[in-house]
Amino acid sequence: MYYKIKRYTWRNKMEYKFNEIEKKWQNIWREKGIFNAPDKSSKPKYYVLSMFPYASGVLHVGHASNYFIGDVISRLKMMEGFNVMQPIGYDAFGMPAENYAIEHNSHPRLTTEENIAAMRIQFDSMGFGFDWSREISTCRPDYYRWGQYLFKKLYEKGLVYRKKGFQNWCDKCQTVLANEQVVDGHCWRCGSIVEQKELEQWYFKITEYAEELLDFSKVIDWPERVITMQKNWIGRSEGAKVDFILEGTNEKIPIFTTRPDTIYGVTFMALPPEHPLVQKWLKEEPDNKELQDFCHKVINEDKVLRSAEETIKEGIFSGRYAINPFNGDRIQIWITNYVLMDYGTGAVMAVPAHDQRDFEFALKYHIPLKIVIQKPDMSLKVEEMQEAYIEPGIMVNSDKFNGIDSEEAISAITNWAVENGWGEKTVSYRLRDWCISRQRYWGNPIPVIHCPHCGIVLVPDQDLPVELPDNVQVGRTTKNPLLSVPEWINVPCPKCGASAKRETDTMDTFVDSSWYYARYTDPNNDKEPFSKELADYWLPVDQYIGGIEHACMHLLYARFFHKFMRDLGWVKCDEPFARLLTQGMVIKDGAKMSKSKGNVVDPKYIIDRFGADTLRTFLLFASPPEKDVDWSDDGIIGAFRFLKRVWRLIDNNLEFIKRSSQLGECSDSISEIIKVLRYETHYAIYRWREDCLQRMQFNTAIATCMEFLNAILKIQEPEKLNAAELKIFAFACATLPKMLYPFAPHIAEELWQKMGNKNMLNDCGLPEYDERFLMLDKITYVIQVNGKLRGKIEVEPDIKEEEIKQIALEVDNVKRHISEQDIKKIIVVPGKMVSIAVGK
RNA sequence: GCGAAAGUGGCGGAAUUGGCAGACGCGCUGGACUUAGGAUCCAGUGAGGUUAAACUCAUAGGGGUUCAAGUCCCCUCUUUCGCACCA
Incomplete structure (x- = not known):
């Protein structure tokens, strides 16, 4: 193997020296700082962002492919004349870093910084056009300081609670x-x-923004799939809150229902063991073993299992009764495993006749059913019911609402409750508030001090950031390592000066990543998270790129933070990410590329042998950006061969290309084959622009480059071309590096320079086509008879329809297929085809 | 169970508005070349059929609309993803 590689490298020195070229241009780009986006520019801004990586230290080919997409867009937009910012940073807090440090008997700060240094080298070797001057890392105090500041702002606005x-x-x-x-x-x-x-635990009140988070009218282009996922996740449902009364007291038990039309059919109430009332009863009856055991068992059940649909419904009668305010019915209160404490009010009015879950429960525990909605044919009978009747129908057994349509009854009954002060119309969301507490060391400390006198006290701004103490023994204790640093924990209360204690919970790392896109606009600001002016210039992110797995996590959190920052007046726009592209994964051996599966490909291995341009070209060519890519060793070679052919074409013809630039106007006649090349050139540019700018489908854009190369290679002996022909040939050759630049930037720059150009490709505009040359002297029409292809003709482009019909009917094969039959219809599709319908 | 997306050669994938199905690449077959290479060049490559054509069949399966369907409509199957006691 080693011998082969060595030998191959030597051979390669004769021509495409990708190793040298790539290093050379990476250095030039860095020295000239062409990817460092200025904050002021005459050009319009364009902000491209790929979700920042976790600082794991190793980027495999799967990670890299995400960033290639962003890099292509970034370079395209530069060519198009935008002031492009494409920053990079690291999501650097979190359990994996802490665990890694434990395993390696080190400190997360050290291992994380080592990882970041390694990743920087990896990124550079792949030719990314990142603005390194904006690099951030969430674990550095100059970043997390402002996360703490944001926490305080949220707290002050009442959006944080314990x-x-x-x-x-x-x-x-x-x-x-x-x-x-x-x-x-x-x-x-x-x-x-x-x-x-x-x-x-500490919570962020994301539910406060639930309604606005459902509104996607302000994003420009998001995948419908992600929007649907977020909408389902938020899960809005309209209904009513109705207060039932605990019998023998004045205590109200509010329930939430989306079916107030069934309220006269309530035969019991269902509460989860976590319900405060139940918790109270547990304390009142310590000797009620049955009750204690049941509640204890249910509470300790796995949350996921407990809420599975298959789980058998269980319950225990509490011995208490509630009163239905609508009809005064006395109903049993049951403690059950199928009601969730954190949805609605945490209490359910159970209507077994019209709710399947309640039906199953009632059947098991012999609780009566009461029909209050009848089928239109009035055939529903309690004794015969096999399942709950959940469809609409006609109201029965419901006092003044009898006889009306159940769907109309929903609002009528709600209004009746409101008029009587029994309840109100409400909206409930599936979305829960965001629990951000983590009992871990490697995270952003919550900037709070607990004072025995003042209670919760926020750390004053001038004391921010609350820095993580370095002198912890990570992994020495199972407890939160922060608990073992008394000099950090014990502080005087900022308000009263009494001895107080710091909060030891740290924030969920999703908090860090909820606003990083905004910090990039002003990453070194030490007075505020970012300046309003710069944020307003750069935001929103014009193109965001990342995996779909973040649909209901990061992407939702970030939208929440953005709307909050807008309400603070820090940013103007309503959405953080105008366009979103969810890219596919790299698949190898049928599975996502991941360390745990052991199927990762190290980019360095590929880059050493074929170069970064080959890696980029292959990954982008293999499938459209949003689809998964199948890793293929053979595919890599295909991309490599392509780039080598490009290299040879231009390297072999440099002399002609350079010579053509010295030629003035000339009026030589042009051969057919060169006319075709001219057409192919302009048509390739046209299609490339469509694929790159309109459709963002880079696989076909690269295919277009390949076809274009094949078209140029048809010109066998350029030395025999006349001046006019040579110019067309040279234009084609010069266009190729431009078209290749977003995908394979190093080879493109090198060839561009070798041709004698002094500027760099990011600065030389998009390739332009000329409408005039998209026309050919002859166009091919295909002829169909009854939908089947029967012939082809070449005609002048401006030919009349009648004439085409005549020519088409003269084609031998067409004649044969028409034979004796009558022609019913002839359809001419301009520029494309003639369709003849025949029959007896 | 509900919802969404998808199903095209040996493989990855093209086909922009209903208009030549299979672009481009991989692989494979045959040939040329020799610095015997993960190299390059030429020709071929959906299936059947033919010396070659013609022709027939073919976009998960079945029906339909249309001069014309991978594309639109209906039914069935499969796969993937999301949701799944949310009252």
Whole structure:
């Protein structure tokens, strides 16, 4: 293997020396700083951003392909004349870094900085046009300081609160776990059973923005799929809140329902064990073993399993009753496993006749059914019901609402509740507030001090950032390492000076990534997160690129933050990302390329052997940006061969290309073959522009480059061309590097320079076609008889329809297929075809 | 279960508004060349058929609209993704 590579490299020195070329241009780009976007420019701005990488230290080919798409767009927009900013940075806080440091007996700060240095080299070797002067890293105090500042602003606006709630808790790791970190009820890291623990956690009130987050009218171009996912995630439903009364008290038990039309059919109430009333009863009846056991069991059940549709509904009668305000009915209150505490009001009015879940539960526990909506044919009977009747119908057993249509009854009944003070019309969302607390060291500290006298006190601005202490022993204790740094925890209260304690929870890393796109506009500002002026200049991000897996996480959080920052007056626009492209993954051996699957390809391996341009060209050519790419070693070679042929074409013809630039006007006659080349050139430019600028379909743009190359290579002996022909040939050759530049920038720049050009390709405009040359002397019409291809004719472009028909009917093969039959219709599609319909 | 997207050669994928299906690349076959290479060049390559043509069939399967359907409509199948006790 080694021998082969060596030998090959030597051979290659004769021609396409990609290693040298790529280093050369990477250096030139850096020295000239052409990708450092100025904050003032006569050009219009264009902000291209790919979701920043996690600072894992290693970029495999799968990661790289994401950034290639952004880089292509960025270079295209530069050619088009925009002031392009394409920044890069690192998502650098988080559990993986902390775990990595534990494994390597190091400190996350050190390992993360090492990783970042390694990634920078990797990025450079792939030829990215990043604005390195704007590099950020979320784990540096100059960045996270402003995350803390934002936390404070959110707090001041009432958008942050602490709440006790049941959380996935791993006792061994001593932290809250997200739902996706719980695998079959066990901790993904240590395997111990995850419990539900009632903890006080910090929340961001994202639900406050639920309504606006459903509105996508201000984005320019987002995939419909992502919009649907976010809308489903937010899950808006209209309904009513109605207060039932706990029997024997004045206590109200509010319920939320989307079906107020069924309210006369309520036969019991269902509460989850987490409900405050239930919690109160648990305290009142410590000896009620049945109740205690049931609630304990349900609460500790895995959240995912518990909310699965297949899970059998279970419950226990609480011994209490509630009163339905509409009819005074006395209904049993059941504690069940199928009601969720954190949706609606956490209490459900159960209507077994008209709700499938309630139906199943009632059947099991012999709770009566009451029909209040009849089928139009009035055939519904309680004894015969096999399932709940959830369709609309006619109201029965519902006092004054009897006889009306159930769909109309929804608003009538809601209004009746409002008039009587029993309830109100409300909207409920599936979206929950965002729990941002993490009991981990490697994250942004929550800037709060707990004072025994003043309670929660925000750290004053002048004391920001609350820096993470360095002297922790990561991994030494299972507890949050911050708990073991008393000199950090114990501080005087900023308000009263009493001895107080710092908050030791850190923020979810999604907080860090919710506003980084804005920080790039002014990354070195040490007075504020970013200046309003610069944010208004650069924002919104014109083109954002990233994986669909962030549809309901990062992309939703960032929209929330953006709207909040707009309400603070920090930014003007309504949406952070005007256009979104969700790129596909790189697939190898049938699976996503990932370290854990062991199917990663190291870009360095490919770059050393074929060059970054080959890697870029292959990945972009293999499929459209939003689709997955199948990794293929053979495909790489195809891209490599293509670039070598480009190299040879231009390198072999430099003399002619240079000579043609000295030629003045000339009026030599042009041969047919050169006329075809001229047409191919302009047609290729036309299609390339369509693919690159209109459709963003880079695979076909590269295919166009390949076809164009093949067309030029048809010219065998350029030395025999006359002056006029030579100019056409040279124009074609000079166009190719321009078309290649976004995909394979190094080879394009090198060839462009070798041709004698002094400027660089980002600065020389898009290739332009000339309408006049998109016309050929002859056009081919195909002739169909009854829809089948029967012949082709070549005609003048400006020929009349009648004439085409005549010529078409004269074609032998066409005649044969018409034979004895009558011609019913002849259709001429201009420039394309003649369709003849025949029959008896 | 509900919703969405998709299904095209041996493979990745083209086909812009209903208008020559399979662009481009890989692979494969045959040939040329020799610095025997992960090199280059030429020719061929959906299936059947033919010396070569003609011709027939073909875009998951079945029906329909149309002079004309990968593209539009209806039904079925498969795959992928999202949601899935949200009252």
